[in-house]
Amino acid sequence: MIYVNVVLTVKDAADVPQIRSLLSEQCRLSRLEPGCVRFEVYHSTSDQRIFILNEHWETQGALDVHRTATAYTTIYQPQVLPKVDRVPHPSELVLP
Helix, strand or coil, X not given: CEEEEEEEEECCHHHHHHHHHHHHHHHHHHHCCXXXXXXXXXXXXXXXXXXXXXXXXXXXXXXXXXXXXHHHHXXXXXXXXXXXXXXXXXXXXXXX
């Protein structure tokens, strides 16, 4: 299992509603992809500019395919990434 947590900080607070909407659609589409076990988007209640993505993929191959799929190539990469600072945290599960 591949676990990825990504912290996104929106650069301009005025873009927060748009980013929230885009991430919601990206989440919906990503959940339909083969090998996606879990894909969740969290919006911080203490800092409205912060979003956290929590992704679980069956294999590295499934994650690699995700990065070529519609959710990533038409929403995340061209529309979200230019407006955020991104800190990825590939992770391991402490207690299964």
